[in-house]
Amino acid sequence: MNSSRLKLSAILIALPLAIGLYGCDKDEKKPASQVAAKVNSSEISVHQINFLLSRLGPAAAAATPEQAKKLRQDVLEKLIEQQLAVDQAVEKKIDRSPEVMEALEAARREVLSRAYLEQVVSAQGKVTPDEARAYYRQNPALFAERRLYNIQEIQLAAADGLAAKLRDQINAGKSMEDIARWLKAQDIKFGGGSAARAAEQVPLPLLPKLHALKDGQGLVLEDGKAITVMRLVASQSQPVDEATALPRIQQFLGNQRGGEAAAREIKQLRDKATISYLGDFAPVAAPAAPAASPAAAPTTAPATTPAAASSEKSATTPANALEKGVAGLK
Incomplete structure (x- = not known):
């Protein structure tokens, strides 16, 4: 379970401000059965523990009942220590410093944008076993051969x-x-x-x-x-x-489908939005082209054939891959 503890520590270190300052110091009253601990005037809920356990993934799911109980207690102790630090940060008005306020806003934006894209991805249909079998047959170099x-x-x-x-x-x-x-x-x-x-x-x-x-x-x-x-x-x-490969193929194709859906959604949002680049990020205007001499014949750039364009697009250099x-x- 050492890896689980390390991962838990990473989660708690990465999101202390977002979880602590936005959640733990609120005065909301929770049902007694949902309160795992009280730290001064703040409460730590069972939901908070379960949320962090869910972020541990397979490590938590594979734990024995005894290990799971110990892991839940570890999560609670970490949350208590976090809340103590949060209380001090609020008392010393650290939560009002520009750097912390920027970090909180960045965490908020990250959580919201991730949640929206996860919603887009989850709306995609699951990869069927038939689709996975077709991928297995179409890629013998990856599987059967x-x-x-x-x-x-x-x-x-x-x-x-x-x-x-x-x-x-x-x-x-x-x-x-x-x-x-x-x-x-x-x-x-x-x-x-x-x-x-x-x-x-x-x-x-x-x-x-x-x-x-x-x-x-x-x-x-x-x-x-x-x-x-x-x-x-x-x-x-x-x-x-095939039996061994199918679950991996379904996961791979599902991730691929979700990534493509997220990319399409972002592109559509960008196309619909009004985006202006300002200041140092403003596009530099291209210099005006000199006026053509009346005697000069017009020039035309050679057209790229579809075959040539396809060849250029598909060219691959494996040097960086090895x-x-x-x-x-x-």
Whole structure:
């Protein structure tokens, strides 16, 4: 239960002003059965204890009856200590200081905005088992064909024709050491790295490409600014069966659905609102364009084709996704 106590302390430390100054010092009279303790003229209710216990999550839910009783008592003692400090803060008028008033208002705004978005998220339908099963079937690399990957990589700045030359070396079966020596001979700066990653730790856009490789094979990725040479040194099959995966998938899809709903709601609210940036945050007016010469022919920027736009949008650099190491490749 040590982790539960640490988490409880963090909750009580993070929200002492919001809970204490807005709740504990009020003179509201609660039914005697709902009062857990009295601290001077203030009361601590069972509801306050239950609220903080609910914030502990699975740690509190998994407690035995004896542990739960001890944990409830710990929460009460922390609330008593908190109330004593709150009483002193109010007596010394600390609650009226500008810094504390700003902190209280910030806590209030945070609680209200979070509560509203949680309401938006909770209004979304739950992910059904059928939806979870479909996701399981559509992503074999994450589940039925899940693997652990041992990867080596080299990262370097992009240059004309360089990616094609590196791709030729990968296709010819050159080792990463051979490629590193070739880059040194060309006086091209690069970085080396290696990492062991489970399928779920690989960025989703990269996973299908990595999953398609056999041990010893490699690939070259280019995003216009950087090149990553990657070789799959070895891999190990560790599938996840459907029964084990379904609860995790439902939670993942539920979180994803809720996040998307919250983002849509915020966007709609911004679109409807009148938002003006002032002072240092006011947008800087663009300088006026010089008048065109009557003899000058109008110029038109080249149009971006949908294919090119799609390519630019989907380009991915996995370099940041893997830890840096194996400096000996340099």
